[in-house]
Amino acid sequence: MVIAIDMMGGDFAPLEAVNGVIEYIAEGHSADTLLLVGDKPAIEQHFKERGHSSGSIKIVHSDQVIGMHEHPTKALKEKQQSSIAIGFGLLASGKVDAFISAGNTGAMLVGTLFTIKALEGVIRPTISTIIPKENGGTGLLLDVGLNADCKPEQLNQFAVMGSVYAQLILGIDRPAVGLINVGEEEGKGNLLAQATYPLLKENKHIHFIGNIEGRDILTGKADVMVCEGFTGNILLKFAETIYDISEKRGLNDEYFKRFNFENYGGTPILGVAKPVVIGHGISKAKAFRNMIGVARKMIETGVLDKMKEDLQ
Amino acid sequence: MVIAIDMMGGDFAPLEAVNGVIEYIAEGHSADTLLLVGDKPAIEQHFKERGHSSGSIKIVHSDQVIGMHEHPTKALKEKQQSSIAIGFGLLASGKVDAFISAGNTGAMLVGTLFTIKALEGVIRPTISTIIPKENGGTGLLLDVGLNADCKPEQLNQFAVMGSVYAQLILGIDRPAVGLINVGEEEGKGNLLAQATYPLLKENKHIHFIGNIEGRDILTGKADVMVCEGFTGNILLKFAETIYDISEKRGLNDEYFKRFNFENYGGTPILGVAKPVVIGHGISKAKAFRNMIGVARKMIETGVLDKMKEDLQ
Numbered sequence: 001m002v003i004a005i006d007m008m009g010g011d012f013a014p015l016e017a018v019n020g021v022i023e024y025i026a027e028g029h030s031a032d033t034l035l036l037v038g039d040k041p042a043i044e045q046h047f048k049e050r051g052h053s054s055g056s057i058k059i060v061h062s063d064q065v066i067g068m069h070e071h072p073t074k075a076l077k078e079k080q081q082s083s084i085a086i087g088f089g090l091l092a093s094g095k096v097d098a099f100i101s102a103g104n105t106g107a108m109l110v111g112t113l114f115t116i117k118a119l120e121g122v123i124r125p126t127i128s129t130i131i132p133k134e135n136g137g138t139g140l141l142l143d144v145g146l147n148a149d150c151k152p153e154q155l156n157q158f159a160v161m162g163s164v165y166a167q168l169i170l171g172i173d174r175p176a177v178g179l180i181n182v183g184e185e186e187g188k189g190n191l192l193a194q195a196t197y198p199l200l201k202e203n204k205h206i207h208f209i210g211n212i213e214g215r216d217i218l219t220g221k222a223d224v225m226v227c228e229g230f231t232g233n234i235l236l237k238f239a240e241t242i243y244d245i246s247e248k249r250g251l252n253d254e255y256f257k258r259f260n261f262e263n264y265g266g267t268p269i270l271g272v273a274k275p276v277v278i279g280h281g282i283s284k285a286k287a288f289r290n291m292i293g294v295a296r297k298m299i300e301t302g303v304l305d306k307m308k309e310d311l312q
Numbered sequence: 313m314v315i316a317i318d319m320m321g322g323d324f325a326p327l328e329a330v331n332g333v334i335e336y337i338a339e340g341h342s343a344d345t346l347l348l349v350g351d352k353p354a355i356e357q358h359f360k361e362r363g364h365s366s367g368s369i370k371i372v373h374s375d376q377v378i379g380m381h382e383h384p385t386k387a388l389k390e391k392q393q394s395s396i397a398i399g400f401g402l403l404a405s406g407k408v409d410a411f412i413s414a415g416n417t418g419a420m421l422v423g424t425l426f427t428i429k430a431l432e433g434v435i436r437p438t439i440s441t442i443i444p445k446e447n448g449g450t451g452l453l454l455d456v457g458l459n460a461d462c463k464p465e466q467l468n469q470f471a472v473m474g475s476v477y478a479q480l481i482l483g484i485d486r487p488a489v490g491l492i493n494v495g496e497e498e499g500k501g502n503l504l505a506q507a508t509y510p511l512l513k514e515n516k517h518i519h520f521i522g523n524i525e526g527r528d529i530l531t532g533k534a535d536v537m538v539c540e541g542f543t544g545n546i547l548l549k550f551a552e553t554i555y556d557i558s559e560k561r562g563l564n565d566e567y568f569k570r571f572n573f574e575n576y577g578g579t580p581i582l583g584v585a586k587p588v589v590i591g592h593g594i595s596k597a598k599a600f601r602n603m604i605g606v607a608r609k610m611i612e613t614g615v616l617d618k619m620k621e622d623l624q
Contacts, residue, residue, distance in 0.1 A: 134557060145494055148502035182457055182545040190460035190542045214549025218557065230502045231543050233494040237526025238547060242554060245446060245530065251563055 003295045004096040007038030008065045008083040009103025010283045014038050017102070018046040020288020021057070027289070031057045034292070035096055037083045038062055062086050065103075068281055072106030076114075084108065088115040091274055098295035100266060102279030102287065109146065109269070109278075116272045119304060121311045123151070125271030126158050126229075127278070128165070129236050132258035135220045140166050140175075142226060142270070145233035152195040155179070155226050156203060160310045161270040162224040163206045168301040169294065170223075178212035178222025180231060186210070192228060200226070205310040236261075265290020268298060270307070275299060315607045316408040319350030320377045320395040321415025322595045326350050329414070330358040332600020333369070339601070343369045345608070347408055349395045350374055374398050377415075380593055384418030388426075396420065400427040403586055410607035412578060414591030414599065421458065421581070421590075428584045431616060433623045435463070437583030438470050438541075439590070440477070441548050444570035447532045452478050452487075454538060454582070457545035464507040467491070467538050468515060472622045473582040474536040475518045480613040481606065482535075490524035490534025492543060498522070504540060512538075517622040548573075577602020580610060582619070587611060 005021065007014040017038070025031050036043060040061040047054035064082040066075040076085055084103055088111040091099040101108055109127075118125060128142035142158050143150070159177050166175035179200055181189040186197050188211060200208040212222045217235065227235075243259035265287045266279035275298040279291045298304065317333065319326040329350070337343050348355060352373040359366035376394040378387040388397055396415055400423040403411045413420050421439075430437060440454035454470050455462070471489050478487035491512055493501040498509050500523060512520040524534045529547065539547075555571035577599045578591035587610040589603050610616065 148494055148505075180546060182460055182542055190540070193460075193542070214546035214551075215553050217546075217550050218553055227546075228502070230494055230505070231546055234492060234526035234529075234539075234543055234547065235550065238529050238550065239526075241527050241530055245567065246563075246565075249565060249567060251558075251565055253558075253561060253563055255557070255561060 001033050001296070001299050002035050002096045003033060003098045003100065003292055004035045004037055004087050004090050005288070005292065006083045006087050006099070006101030006103050007036050007043050008062065009101040010279065011068070011281050012284060013102070014043050015046055016284045017288050018043060018050065019285035020292065022047075022050060022052055023285050023289040024292045029296070033296070034058070035060060035090070037087050037090070060086060060090070066107045068104055070104060070107070072104060072110040075104065076107055076111055084111055088112070091276070092116060097299050098275035098277070100277040100279065100291045100295050102266070102281060102283035102291070105278055108276065112269050112272055112276045116274050116276065119271050119273055119308050119311065121308070122157060122271040123154050125269050126161065127267050127269055128162060129261065129267055130264045131217060131225065131239070132255070133220055134218050134255060137220060137223075138170055139222065140170065140224050141217070141232055141235065142224075143229035143232050144236045145229045147229040148233075149230070150192065150228035152192060152199050155192070155196045155228065156199040157271070157311060159200055159203065159206050159208070159224065159226045161307050162226065164303060164307045164310055165268070165270060166224050168303045168306060169297050172223045174207050175223035176209045176221070177206045177224045177226060178209055178216065180217075180225055180227035181211035181213065184211050184213065262287050263290075265294055268294060273304065275304065313345050313608070313611050314347050314408045315345060315410045315412065315604055315611075316347045316349055316399045316402050317600070317604065318395045318399050318411070318413030318415050319348050319355050320374065321413040322591065323380070323593050324596060325414070326355050327358055328596045329600050330355060330362065331597035332604065334359075334362060334364055335597050335601040336604045341608070346370070346604070347372060347402070349399050349402070372398060372402070378419050380416055382416060382419070384416060384422040387416065388419055388423055396423055400424070403588070404428060409611050410587035410589070412589040412591065412603045412607050414578070414593060414595035414603070417590055420588065424581050424584055424588045428586050428588065431583050431585050431620050431623065433620070434469060434583040435466050437581050438473065439579050439581055440474060441573065441579055442576045443529060443537065443551070444567070445532050446530050446567060449532060449535075450482055451534065452482065452536050453529070453544055453548065454536075455541035455544050456548045457541045459541040460545075461542070462504065462540035464504060464511050467504070467508045467540065468511040469583070469623060471512055471515065471518050471520070471536065471538045473619050474538065476615060476619045476622055477580070477582060478536050480615045480618060481609050484535050486519050487535035488521045488533070489518045489536045489538060490521055490528065492529075492537055492539035493523035493525065496523050496525065574599050575602075577606055580606060585616065587616065
């Protein structure tokens with residue numbers, strides 16, 4: 001297993017990426033499972049400053065960086081020596097088994113959609129977010145922005161992919177799937193939700209519990225919460241402000257602290273044939289360590305094979 | 313001016329409705345402007361217990377009540393002597409100028425749509441909610457559930473109605489209108505948002521500031537926040553849980569306390585020719601007092617005439 005890491009992505013690159021790699025190795029993982037992509041001299045210098053020899057770590061040099069605010073498609077096309085472009089090249093050619101980056105999100109999405117095949121049968125890949133539950137658990141909300149308009153069949157696939165991910169990566173046994181809606185009863189909602197309900201109800205690969213409302217997002221009612229990317233994105237960005245506000249107001253509340261989404265170490269793109277994990281731009285060492293961990297777990301558990309199976 | 317009040321609506325009826333009326337009158341408003349609808353002996357008894365003579369207050373007796381969980385259409389049809397049915401009869405016939413209730417929300421919506429005409433040119437009425445802003449101000453979010461599927465023209469009308477309401481009732485000078493979306497730039501979003509943006513941009517009756525994201529809902533960026541009722545309803549119900557959770561966790565935070573939506577005294581149905589205000593089922597005296605105040609302000613400011621004008 002080899003996981004490629006974009007060392008130049010994120011606001012604190014490559015320093016915090018290096019720190020994350022050091023933390024990951026300190027957890028007992030072999031450096032042989034990693035392949036770092038980025039400015040080789042700078043990366044080696046950071047390792048040296050932290051008192052680590054980078055001799056045993058494989059580094060692929062890249063002398064271009066895609067900035068956080070560059071136009072994704074344009075940048076990927078023009079900067080073929082960027083760490084993101086090189087990373088996708090390695091992944092697509094099978095030289096590595098997963099690719100993670102805290103860099104330009106748009107470029108990561110475009111790179112994934114254009115270089116990595118969709119899982120067999122998947123209409124469109126999706127991105128999700130962890131939702132901290134009030135009872136201490138975690139839920140999964142998807143889609144959170146990759147698909148602003150969806151068909152019922154897509155939501156049905158999100159439910160399956162989310163379920164498999166919740167089971168194998170989040171460790172939730174028989175995850176309860178809820179359809180985000182404006183009312184509890186079947187038949188409620190907009191046309192999309194109305195048409196999606198029967199598909200979820202008849203889907204034997206998921207444990208569908210029915211509609212859930214806005215008030216249920218933070219309760220333990222559903223583990224996997226499904227909606228199109230418009231609603232999901234707005235919910236996620238709204239939830240992020242809860243953390244910001246409670247910090248600003250000095251509330252120091254353990255639960256609201258869990259709305260600091262950078263803790264969760266990135267989100268995978270689900271529905272593509274290889275693991276790609278995207279981190280927040282503000283990722284620090286812990287986030288990088290967690291992102292590598294998510295990628296490793298995705299490879300070890302065979303989560304993508306299970307998704308493919310359940311999507312049939 | 314006469315405002316009809318459903319005294320039998322809400323979890324604490326008629327006691328808290330009576331208390332609300334007493335508070336409203338204590339503020340210096342004439343009892344002549346009110347017409348109470350409900351169980352006359354029970355209402356009189358409550359006034360008496362509070363040491364108030366109900367002699368000067370007009371009461372229309374009603375011997376039926378629509379329960380909070382009854383089927384709206386069925387209940388309205390079968391219970392023509394209910395306080396809600398009588399209230400709409402009085403409003404439709406012009407005997408009163410506004411109607412307020414904290415009763416069955418569905419029955420209030422159905423009653424409004426079936427007995428009160430839409431404002432000239434309005435495609436569909438809408439409901440909104442107050443959003444407490446972090447800077448101490450208040451915003452208006454609409455639609456919050458009456459229209460789960462919308463056309464761009466409807467969102468354009470919500471923007472106008474919300475603007476006029478924000479100006480005349482909330483006292484916000486030149487309210488900034490934002491289109492709730494998944495990105496800031498024009499062209500972002502789902503098909504609905506993409507098609508709505510140019511309409512808002514060219515609408516001379518509003519001060520459109522562009523797209524706003526989930527992270528902007530609680531900031532001062534926009535005063536009037538427009539979306540279809542699916543997203544709006546989920547956002548509202550999600551926001552309500554912030555209050556519940558912060559109370560449960562004993563945070564005692566002044567800002568999060570403002571997410572206790574029962575403080576705002578009900579929401580008007582916008583886009584119909586007469587003022588109808590719906591309150592939370594859990595409304596207490598303060599909420600009733602505020603609801604009467606909203607109805608009075610709607611009549612006094614001529615908010616509906618201004619909407620009609622700006623919708624042309």
